[in-house]
Amino acid sequence: xxxxxxxxRHEVTEMGQEVTLRCKPISGHxxxxxxxxxxxxxxxxxxxxxxNVPIDDSGMPEDRFSxxxxxxxxxxxxxxxxxxxxxxxxxxxxxxxxxxxxxxxxGPGTRLTVL
Amino acid sequence: xxxxxxxxxxxxxxxxxxxxxxxxxxxxVPPYLFWYVxxxxxxxxxxxxxxxAATLVKGINGFEAEFKKSETSFHLTKPSAxxxxxxxxxxxxxNNNxxxxGAGTRLTVKP
Numbered sequence: 027x028x029x030x031x032x033x034x035r036h037e038v039t040e041m042g043q044e045v046t047l048r049c050k051p052i053s054g055h056x057x058x059x060x061x062x063x064x065x066x067x068x069x070x071x072x073x074x075x076x077x078n079v080p081i082d083d084s085g086m087p088e089d090r091f092s093x094x095x096x097x098x099x100x101x102x103x104x105x106x107x108x109x110x111x112x113x114x115x116x117x118x119x120x121x122x123x124x125x126x127x128x129x130x131x132x133g134p135g136t137r138l139t140v141l
Numbered sequence: 142x143x144x145x146x147x148x149x150x151x152x153x154x155x156x157x158x159x160x161x162x163x164x165x166x167x168x169x170v171p172p173y174l175f176w177y178v179x180x181x182x183x184x185x186x187x188x189x190x191x192x193x194a195a196t197l198v199k200g201i202n203g204f205e206a207e208f209k210k211s212e213t214s215f216h217l218t219k220p221s222a223x224x225x226x227x228x229x230x231x232x233x234x235x236n237n238n239x240x241x242x243g244a245g246t247r248l249t250v251k252p
Contacts, residue, residue, distance in 0.1 A: 030184075059239070059240075068242070068243075068244045068245055069185075069231065069242045069245070071239060071240075071241070071242075074239055082239060117184055117185070119184075119185075125192065126173075127173045127190070127192055127235065128173075128235055128240065129175075129187060129190060130185075130187075130240055131187075132177075132184035132185040132186070133184050134183060134184045135183075135184050
């Protein structure tokens with residue numbers, strides 16, 4: 027399996043622009059997670075999906091952030107409009123429940139810089 | 142609610158020395174516990190996991206961790222550090238569908 031795939035790996039944009047991050051989970055995994063990592067706040071869970079349905083979006087910082095999962099093999103995280111404080115590394119992870127537990131597999135991340 | 146606390150944001154050891162990274166958890170139900178490693182410019186990779194079977198869990202790259210319920214701890218150890226172990230290490234707890242991560246501990250290995 028190719029693992030979790032994220033694109034782009036790096037994104038540089040200007041304040042006010044729309045940014046879309048993409049994720050392809052591991053085939054057969056029915057949970058998908060979006061995280062944000064910064065030096066100041068560490069690793070934060072933004073939102074997670076189960077069977078393409080958003081379950082908990084309490085970590086989404088503002089209405090400028092939105093996430094979708096139109097099918098089992100694709101998810102997007104959109105920021106509109108972007109701000110410099112959104113600069114971070116965004117990780118996507120996927121998992122499936124085995125024996126009652128999840129082992130999350132992480133993608134390589136997207137490093138976002140908002141100027 | 143569940144959470145983990147990693148004691149020490151930075152740990153420095155000499156090559157060949159014992160590695161000890163500390164993690165304490167808080168959970169209202171028996172937890173599942175994990176250690177992940179993150180190398181520079183990469184995603185997180187699972188080192189090992191505790192799933193209520195053996196309390197001493199062995200992982201990849203010579204790491205192991207011991208679950209101690211009485212101390213609510215899940216410390217990560219390795220008998221002899223290698224230069225290649227330099228990375229950031231995250232402890233995580235899960236007892237629902239989500240996972241909560243600690244703040245991370247950056248391990249530096251000196252030659």
